[in-house]
Amino acid sequence: MVLPFEKQYRERYYQLLDEVFASNFWSDGKMTRTFEEKFEEFTGLYSCAVTSGGAGLLSILEYVNVRGKEVIVPANTFWATPQAAKKAGAKVVYADCNKEDLCMSYQDMVSKVTSETKAVIVVHIGGYIAFEIEKIAKFCAEHKIALIEDCAHAHGAQWNGRTAGSYGLAGSYSFYATKTMPLGEGGMIVSRDKDLITWMKKFRNYGKEVIDGRFVTYPMTEGFNYRINEFTAALGIVQIEHLLVILDWKRSLAQKFDQIFDNRVYLPEGMQSGYYKYIVFDQNLSEETGKVFNDTDFGNEIEGLKLDLPNSYWVAKHHKCAPIYYGWDKAQLSVEEIRDFLIIGR
Numbered sequence: 001m002v003l004p005f006e007k008q009y010r011e012r013y014y015q016l017l018d019e020v021f022a023s024n025f026w027s028d029g030k031m032t033r034t035f036e037e038k039f040e041e042f043t044g045l046y047s048c049a050v051t052s053g054g055a056g057l058l059s060i061l062e063y064v065n066v067r068g069k070e071v072i073v074p075a076n077t078f079w080a081t082p083q084a085a086k087k088a089g090a091k092v093v094y095a096d097c098n099k100e101d102l103c104m105s106y107q108d109m110v111s112k113v114t115s116e117t118k119a120v121i122v123v124h125i126g127g128y129i130a131f132e133i134e135k136i137a138k139f140c141a142e143h144k145i146a147l148i149e150d151c152a153h154a155h156g157a158q159w160n161g162r163t164a165g166s167y168g169l170a171g172s173y174s175f176y177a178t179k180t181m182p183l184g185e186g187g188m189i190v191s192r193d194k195d196l197i198t199w200m201k202k203f204r205n206y207g208k209e210v211i212d213g214r215f216v217t218y219p220m221t222e223g224f225n226y227r228i229n230e231f232t233a234a235l236g237i238v239q240i241e242h243l244l245v246i247l248d249w250k251r252s253l254a255q256k257f258d259q260i261f262d263n264r265v266y267l268p269e270g271m272q273s274g275y276y277k278y279i280v281f282d283q284n285l286s287e288e289t290g291k292v293f294n295d296t297d298f299g300n301e302i303e304g305l306k307l308d309l310p311n312s313y314w315v316a317k318h319h320k321c322a323p324i325y326y327g328w329d330k331a332q333l334s335v336e337e338i339r340d341f342l343i344i345g346r
């Protein structure tokens, strides 16, 4: 399988690379700013580009300052989520998920809150928004707990016009090679809070503020290097322009899948998925892209902790993903043809 990166996008990328070489800025330049502006237009949120989704999560956790405190994360996620909290010095507390959306359960999250809880990280699994995000956001706001959104899967996710990353304090997108918007590597911190993003732009740069390519101040001691380079940012500009094409392609394939699969994740009214994954339950498929997460991926399993998380273990056992990666070679077939191909034993 070759990831499609069509000719016109390659040509646009080469043209931007020429601009990078001509500018003499290989980092901290115009491409980074333009990429951030375009991402802001797309999500409606202030944006700060960083080296990875994990670096984005870690930066947000450092901003909140979770050292010595508890951070609630779902068990059903990639190790990046709990690991970011651990690297930021927190004690990780694992919460269960719902069977309907595979995302954090409000009820279980609330039951895990203590006086030491400083943050909750919700993961928008699979490309849509966690179904209980509004309740979780309200609870966190009332209890002065920082809500962080792991948006690594959520490019294009919307609920009544609200994008992933707009519910909590801040969110982090990943542009890792397999994601809906791949750059190879990269991440984007998003927030409604402009001051938080100003802080992030210093934090990613050893605390130095850069304005128009010039370091102007040294106002912060806690920063590190999470800068994205101009070559990756240039690719980001092309891919954010490409993203609508990718999303349309995935959404029209999802419409076909919706007619084939009854036992699947059903999106609530007003929700749009970016279809990082298409999740079905208890279905034998002739071709699949595995599971979003296996139980062996759970953070508590990696830490060797046997915990009572019934829904997480249930979904790990019962779900799998139909092939919805951009460029799947059967996507143009009819619903009938895809059904005949995918469903074993018809």
Ligand SMILES: Cc1ncc(COP(=O)(O)O)c(C=O)c1O
Binding pocket: 051, 052, 053, 054, 055, 077, 078, 080, 081, 123, 150, 152, 153, 173, 174, 175, 176, 186, 187
């Ligand atoms: C849920 C989740 N969070 C965070 C990450 C980390 O992103 P990155 O690889 O860009 O650090 C990933 C995947 O890579 C992920 O699937």
